[in-house]
Amino acid sequence: GHLGLFLYEYLGEEYPEVLGSILGAMKAIVNVIGMTKMTPPIKDLLPRLTPILKNRHEKVQENCIDLVGRIADRGAELAPPREWNRICFDLLELLKAHKKAIRRAAVNTFGYIAKAIGPHDVLSTLLNNLKVQERQLRICTTVAIAIVAETCGPFTVLPALMNEYRVPELNVQNGVLKSLSFMFEYIGEMGKDYIHAVTPILEDALMDRDLVHRQTAAWTIKHLALGVQGLGCEDALQHLMNYVWPNIFETSPHLIMAVFDAIDGFRVSLGPTKVLQYLLQGLWHPARRVRAVYWRLYNNLYIGSQDALIPSYPKLEDDSEHCYRRTELELLL
Structure with missing residues (x-):
């Protein structure tokens, strides 16, 4: 505890290598002594960490986001919701980071924060982020939305997500479909409760002229079909298969791969x-x-x-050389 106070004094350190190591040490202390016994208390520590999130140095970013993520996971109630909202905006910048570990930690932290303060504030921040031009930023945002859906339940996210699909902008619609794809990948068999709700959106996407719409919808259907195998959703899957099938003659390699994977999903579930x-x-x-x-x-x-x-296979009668009958299928008890 005494070491924690000592390191807290050094959070103003200007050399990024040193600051990164200080944050790493604080993370280790928090892990050992727990959130409630931490000195300085979390409510004082967190506001000091928020400005450090803006630091552009990779070591500082990684250690800081790890520490914030740990606090969000285990001690979110020790800081006011307003502070978490502020952190959400700063986390958006970290989704642009070059290092994958930083992006992954930021995305997971969104899930922890959503669990702590409820998904709505976090979700509105993320949905606005789908409008940006930068592809990597949009993809990280879609993963974050899917993680929020997984931690807080898909029913908290789906209405806002499906409403966002009505925005007549390609990037936003693709982002929504990508979020659905990741979401169904994460929630697995829980998808059976939501398959009928998302069917109209997937229909619309599979009829769209834009290749990427159809491609992303096909990936979504693959994850959906694999998740609901054996859970009585064959009616919706059969309906979706009729929309996927006309795309088998496409020439774009990415789209063909997505469509073939979706049909593989149907092989498992139908x-x-x-x-x-x-x-x-x-x-x-x-x-x-x-x-x-x-x-x-x-x-x-x-x-x-x-x-x-x-x-x-069709029924064929045996001939003089070959036996075509499948007698084991004709057994009756």
């Missing part, structure tokens, strides 16, 4: 038989380019679910 029924129409199409796409999809299906495809 079953390979359903996907095979879509494929049979094109495997012997007169046009070579069409056949090539369909056979590529069939090969993926065959690699992933070879055994489960056996019941879906």
Whole structure:
């Protein structure tokens, strides 16, 4: 505790290497003695850390955000909500950092703060950030929104997120879809409660002329389909598959990858038989380019679910050389 007070006096240090080490030492002390016993108390320490977040040196940024994140995780109630709101704005700047560890720590801290002061203030800050031009900043923002959704429950975030999709701006709409993609990746099987709510947005995105809309929607559907496997959401998934399927002939490699992954998700959640029924129409199409796409999809299906495809092949009678009957499928108890 005495060491903590001693180091607190040095937070005005102007050499960034030294300041970074001081913050690292304070983090270690907080870890050992806990939030409530920390001297100086957290309510005094946090306002001193807020200006340090603006420091551009990587070592200072990393240690400072780690310390703030630790406080937000374990002792958020020891500081006033107004202070956390102020920190939210400073954290947005850290999402631009070159070092991935700093960006990751900043994104996780958003989750801790949202847990402490409620998601609404944090969310409004993040949604405004989707309008910026810088791609890396937008992606970090979408991850932060997804983490807020995971920590506070998706129902706290989805209404505001879906409302934001109505903004007629490409970056914002792509950001919303990307947030949904990360969110469904994080929440897994909880997605079954929200699949019908997001279906209209995904429909709209999959019919959009913009490639990136369709690509991001396909990634979202992949995570969604894998999360709700076996939970009785086949009606919505089948509906979404009808919107994904026309994109199989696209030429953009990123979009094709997303669409094929989404169809792989459907293979898991709807079953390979359903996907095979879509494929049979094109495997012997007169046009070579069409056949090539369909056979590529069939090969993926065959690699992933070879055994489960056996019941879906047509019934053929045995001939003199080959046995085509699958007698094990005809057994009745």
